[in-house]
Amino acid sequence: MPKGKEDEVKKLFSKHESTERQSKNGNYTSITLHMMMPDSNAVIDVYQKVSDIEGIIAL
Secondary structure, eight states, X not given: OBTTOHHHHHHHTTTSEEEEEEOTTSSBXXXXXXXXXXXXXXXXXXXXXXXXXXXXXXX
């Protein structure tokens, strides 16, 4: 995601552990969330929640 959008993601998943890593040039931030998922639908729900954030790239 573009730098500066980190708080939006953290606010959505405040109860979950996360790690951050800056890109080489510092323009982007990678956030990894550590979550237990009961099924594939739960994973899809997470992707749908973050898709509303402008500039996010979900892998």
